[in-house]
Amino acid sequence: MAFELKILGSNSAAFAHNRNHTSQFLRVQNTYFLIDCGEGTQLLLKKNKVKLSKINNIVISHLHGDHYYGLIGLLSTLHLFGRKTKLRLFGPPGLKEIISIQLKYSTTTLSYDIEFTEWIPGESQEIYEDQHITVTTFPLNHRIPCSGFLFREKPKKRRINKRLVTKILTPLQINELKNKRDVYDMSGKLLYEWKTATLPPYSSHAYAFCSDTKYIPELSELLNNVNLIYHEATFTEDMSERAALTYHSTAKQAAELAKNANVGKLILGHFSTRFKDLNPILEEARTVFENSELAIEGAVFNT
Amino acid sequence: MAFELKILGSNSAAFAHNRNHTSQFLRVQNTYFLIDCGEGTQLLLKKNKVKLSKINNIVISHLHGDHYYGLIGLLSTLHLFGRKTKLRLFGPPGLKEIISIQLKYSTTTLSYDIEFTEWIPGESQEIYEDQHITVTTFPLNHRIPCSGFLFREKPKKRRINKRLVTKILTPLQINELKNKRDVYDMSGKLLYEWKTATLPPYSSHAYAFCSDTKYIPELSELLNNVNLIYHEATFTEDMSERAALTYHSTAKQAAELAKNANVGKLILGHFSTRFKDLNPILEEARTVFENSELAIEGAVFNT
Numbered sequence: 001m002a003f004e005l006k007i008l009g010s011n012s013a014a015f016a017h018n019r020n021h022t023s024q025f026l027r028v029q030n031t032y033f034l035i036d037c038g039e040g041t042q043l044l045l046k047k048n049k050v051k052l053s054k055i056n057n058i059v060i061s062h063l064h065g066d067h068y069y070g071l072i073g074l075l076s077t078l079h080l081f082g083r084k085t086k087l088r089l090f091g092p093p094g095l096k097e098i099i100s101i102q103l104k105y106s107t108t109t110l111s112y113d114i115e116f117t118e119w120i121p122g123e124s125q126e127i128y129e130d131q132h133i134t135v136t137t138f139p140l141n142h143r144i145p146c147s148g149f150l151f152r153e154k155p156k157k158r159r160i161n162k163r164l165v166t167k168i169l170t171p172l173q174i175n176e177l178k179n180k181r182d183v184y185d186m187s188g189k190l191l192y193e194w195k196t197a198t199l200p201p202y203s204s205h206a207y208a209f210c211s212d213t214k215y216i217p218e219l220s221e222l223l224n225n226v227n228l229i230y231h232e233a234t235f236t237e238d239m240s241e242r243a244a245l246t247y248h249s250t251a252k253q254a255a256e257l258a259k260n261a262n263v264g265k266l267i268l269g270h271f272s273t274r275f276k277d278l279n280p281i282l283e284e285a286r287t288v289f290e291n292s293e294l295a296i297e298g299a300v301f302n303t
Numbered sequence: 304m305a306f307e308l309k310i311l312g313s314n315s316a317a318f319a320h321n322r323n324h325t326s327q328f329l330r331v332q333n334t335y336f337l338i339d340c341g342e343g344t345q346l347l348l349k350k351n352k353v354k355l356s357k358i359n360n361i362v363i364s365h366l367h368g369d370h371y372y373g374l375i376g377l378l379s380t381l382h383l384f385g386r387k388t389k390l391r392l393f394g395p396p397g398l399k400e401i402i403s404i405q406l407k408y409s410t411t412t413l414s415y416d417i418e419f420t421e422w423i424p425g426e427s428q429e430i431y432e433d434q435h436i437t438v439t440t441f442p443l444n445h446r447i448p449c450s451g452f453l454f455r456e457k458p459k460k461r462r463i464n465k466r467l468v469t470k471i472l473t474p475l476q477i478n479e480l481k482n483k484r485d486v487y488d489m490s491g492k493l494l495y496e497w498k499t500a501t502l503p504p505y506s507s508h509a510y511a512f513c514s515d516t517k518y519i520p521e522l523s524e525l526l527n528n529v530n531l532i533y534h535e536a537t538f539t540e541d542m543s544e545r546a547a548l549t550y551h552s553t554a555k556q557a558a559e560l561a562k563n564a565n566v567g568k569l570i571l572g573h574f575s576t577r578f579k580d581l582n583p584i585l586e587e588a589r590t591v592f593e594n595s596e597l598a599i600e601g602a603v604f605n606t
Contacts, residue, residue, distance in 0.1 A: 043318060069375055
């Protein structure tokens with residue numbers, strides 16, 4: 001499994017119907033991301049048995065309270081538990097000021113460092129890169145600066161075709177083949193041609209988190225062929241005017257984006273408190289894009 | 304019943320053992336006070352069936368997160384529900400700035416007015432008064448400015464002795480008697496002497512909330528004869544050094560204050576996460592002051 005996504009909370013605005021505010025926990029191989037952090041997220045992490053020590057990266061999509069009011073509490077708890085490891089925090093302008101002022105008045109110097117990266121509103125930028133993945137922001141269309149996040153595995157190398165490659169090779173020679181170079185023995189004799197000795201690489205997976213936004217049809221280009229996409233679906237189509245007015249999307253719109261982008265699976269979330277029963281949202285999306293699911297709290301999605 | 308106090312949360316520092324951060328809901332006749340507001344308080348209000356419309360006064364003791372991180376979320380929820388009634392908020396310097404900056408970045412103009420009263424650290428001051436009660440701050444001894452709150456009924460008037468007063472009196476005449484004045488008929492003849500026609504007033508009740516603090520023996524004077532007192536008891540006596548170091552109290556110290564102040568009942572709270580079982584805290588207090596209770600979440604105390 002490349003990605004494992006756990007839904008912690010998925011309701012919009014107010015708490016309702018035992019649903020909590022937006023928060024997700026994403027594992028990409030051995031790297032972990034907490035995505036948004038509504039009030040009470042630290043309790044949801046506990047409930048979902050996510051160890052706090054795993055939280056090394058936090059991305060915040062925007063400064064509406066239902067997406068970040070739990071952050072200062074989580075940072076404080078990590079401090080109380082004596083955390084030493086650096087924490088990377090990616091958020092919009094203003095977030096650092098909000099955190100800093102609260103730490104100032106409590107005269108708290110955190111036991112760990114926060115490496116804060118402020119993403120630039122209205123732009124798409126790579127905010128994180130390691131050996132395996134990149135994380136890129138993309139602008140959404142909400143009432144205040146709001147960003148989506150695209151978590152993408154880097155292109156992988158070709159694989160050795162073990163059925164054909166029977167001679168013992170050095171690690172260097174194996175790497176040469178994977179990098180599309182033929183290998184020779186000491187006398188210069190061809191040992192293996194990369195074309196026959198290797199197989200195409202495994203595909204690189206991607207997960208896109210589309211937080212609060214009006215429907216942006218053009219996103220389908222950027223998110224083309226993404227395996228897994230979360231898109232807000234605050235309303236159903238009968239409330240499309242309200243959706244536009246509040247800079248939110250309908251389930252149908254989310255599904256249209258998923259369909260046009262040819263994604264693997266769509267996860268719908270950020271439900272309006274109007275919906276005690278979420279089936280109308282799911283059903284509306286499935287009329288357009290069959291492989292749609294609800295961001296039910298505790299649900300896990302793999303790619 | 305003069306006072307009804309509901310415990311919403313009572314744990315210190317981190318969430319643990321299914322215990323939440325400090326928050327209490329106090330009813331004094333028809334006036335309501337939310338006292339402190341740790342993260343998730345809005346959910347605890349819901350769980351305890353407290354109507355949000357009843358929250359007209361909020362007092363915040365200090366700016367450690369476990370006492371106020373839930374405030375911004377609660378204020379936002381009241382806004383989402385379209386509240387129009389003015390809200391009174393009483394807190395330390397810094398609180399207004401913290402709230403304002405978060406509203407600024409979310410570009411939120413609340414649907415209701417907040418009348419903010421900043422209490423002065425290190426001083427005792429009356430911050431609220433109405434027909435029936437006063438609320439007075441008193442300085443505690445914590446790592447940052449921290450205040451206790453004394454909710455006190457105003458002295459009541461004498462009561463008509465209905466057994467003796469058999470003649471029909473006007474409301475004015477009744478009031479005269481209650482205010483220790485004799486009443487006469489039109490011809491100037493004595494109708495009733497206040498001394499015989501009235502009984503002593505019902506006693507005025509008081510509740511004192513002593514948030515995070517080192518033990519302050521001198522408080523027993525201010526809190527003398529208070530009916531109900533909440534006092535933090537973060538530790539037991541075997542951790543008295545840690546208590547002093549962190550500017551907290553032990554259960555024994557809380558009980559000594561209660562005993563010396565001759566209070567009616569002591570409620571112990573702000574438990575360290577070290578205590579899964581709270582009985583050691585209760586037992587220690589009861590060796591000094593028998594009428595001690597634990598601030599168990601959901602518990603209701605009346606005077």
